[in-house]
Amino acid sequence: MNEQIKFIQGNEACVEGALYAGLEFFAGYPITPSTEIAELLSQLLPQKGGKFIQMEDEIASMCAIIGASLTGHKVMTATSGPGFSLKQEAIGYACMAEIPCVIVNVQRGGPSTGNPTHVSQGDVNQARWGTHGDHAIIALTASNHQDVFAITVDAFNLAETYRTPVVLLFDEVVGHMREKLVVPEKGEIAIVDRLRTSVGKGVDYHPYLPREDGRLPMSDFGGDHRYNVTGLFHDMWGFPSNDPKVVKDLLHHLVDKIETNVNIISRYKEHYLEDAEYIMISYGSSARSAIHMARHRREKGEKIGVLELQSLWPFPEAVVREKCAGAKAVIVVEMNMGQVMRQVKACVDRPETVFLANRIDGKLITPTNIKGILRVIQGRGV
């Protein structure tokens, strides 16, 4: 049996996934509850000839991985709330310059320093709109270590496919909880490698001229093609431009390359969803409580299920609308004040049937917490 079975933290599962996906460069700064990712990579990356650097701050970490991505490497940084706030300008740069990179945010309570060692899911909207200006972004999440591993691989694949930063929105419970991980064999999960230009030496290479399929082949810094990368609006050469058409076209390109592929990017899991009259929508560690409750209630014959979201941005509107079409009530289970609930209300046919079951005190929402709210929704008293 070649199976590699580990009993590890979620943060370690993320590291395993990143290395499986081909991570070669990590820059980070210590912050709870994500620090184990940096610690483990400082040990494992040099063993594979990769590079780890602890930068002077969160901003520098984000900038360093963008620089390393441009030399042709798969890159990642990891942080939590306050660090995620600091990284936002550079994340916007990666959006604008179309640099593949992965940012892990192991969420803790906010705002500000907040509740560093306790769980929260309060950064959902920040992942979407943390950096200034119109843009698109991909944000993924997972509720158990096998999925943390797989979704981390996915994050690298999507970053390369769409030349975009991808945010992995984990949370403190998933990050620090220990459970089993079976590391897949090499080749079991497909890996997307960097798409490099086929344009030869001495021939003009246009770094920002999309191919017919919309993808932009890259050329490594240090290679044969010398070009300009900037956070300013730019033309196909990468040179700054404020020509109204260039500005408009580039902004459309940056948003459309992700938003029009929402159905391809959408990731979700269905738990007891067939014939469900009550649907819980959840993600991350709160989904574990929702799934637990659904299993328990199914045993008693109740028609209740869970739609577990694994991609939060672009928001999987079509999936949510379709799955919730026949539900008597939709209960969004999350650990914030309704950030995903508002998205759900905006896309379902009957928003008045959408309710929030949340907990915002730094403690994991329990099946009992959800049960109490469900009783009220079902008109069975408190």
Place this chain on the structure above:
Amino acid sequence: MAIKDYLRERFFPHMWCPGCGHGTVLNTLLRAVEDLGLNKNDIVMTSGIGCSARISGYVDFHSLHTIHGRALAFATGVKLSRPELTLLVPMGDGDALAIGGNHFIHAARRNIDITAIVMNNRIYGMTGGQYSPLSGPGKKATTAPYKTIDNQFDVVELSKAAGASFVARTTTYHVQEAIEIFKKAITHKGFSVVEILTQCPTHYGRKNKEGDAVNMLEIYRDTTAKVGSKALTENPALLGRGIFVDKDTPEYCEEYEKIIQLAMREVA
């Protein structure tokens, strides 16, 4: 190669004001690269935001025009991921030492093999003439209509204290000296800092009654002196020019390579 072979003529005319010293910085830097016979494919220029930062668009190297103050952090990622590349990082005074001050001292502390060029015109030019951490007290700026009260950094002393293994200062008046200093800085293994005083007649000169570009260059001539010169010894009010530090200390990427060897041995 001719000097124009290092330029992207497609992107000219440049955006600097008439009389600006930044063109001289570009000229002297490219002549240094030419003299050293470096391959354009081996050079990455990383810059931040401001008048100075636009220099990266005009050179025919791999160029990374980033965000305000962070050029050295981006450059660190480029360099560590591909140590064989030559990293040139021109920055303005505000870019390098106000918003980017933390990255500056830490890049120096690591002694990573990057050439940092502080294009010091003592003002924020692109935003219209606000005072910078290198303006010094008693100066006029659009955000100091009465006068500045902030002290300035001494780039040379700051770089030395932070651990840079090559530290030099020159001006846009002393072009031959600047070329030689750039050559030594680029060749030096480790973190090199070159402070080059570069005139901004549009904002700093006008606000502080230093006259036009020629007058400002003459001020550089008259108020500076070479390190070790009799003039400097006799008149401490003059600003020293030349090479202040040039020493061999362990370079970051080379040290990291040793970590890789150590880690691989441990696994084997």
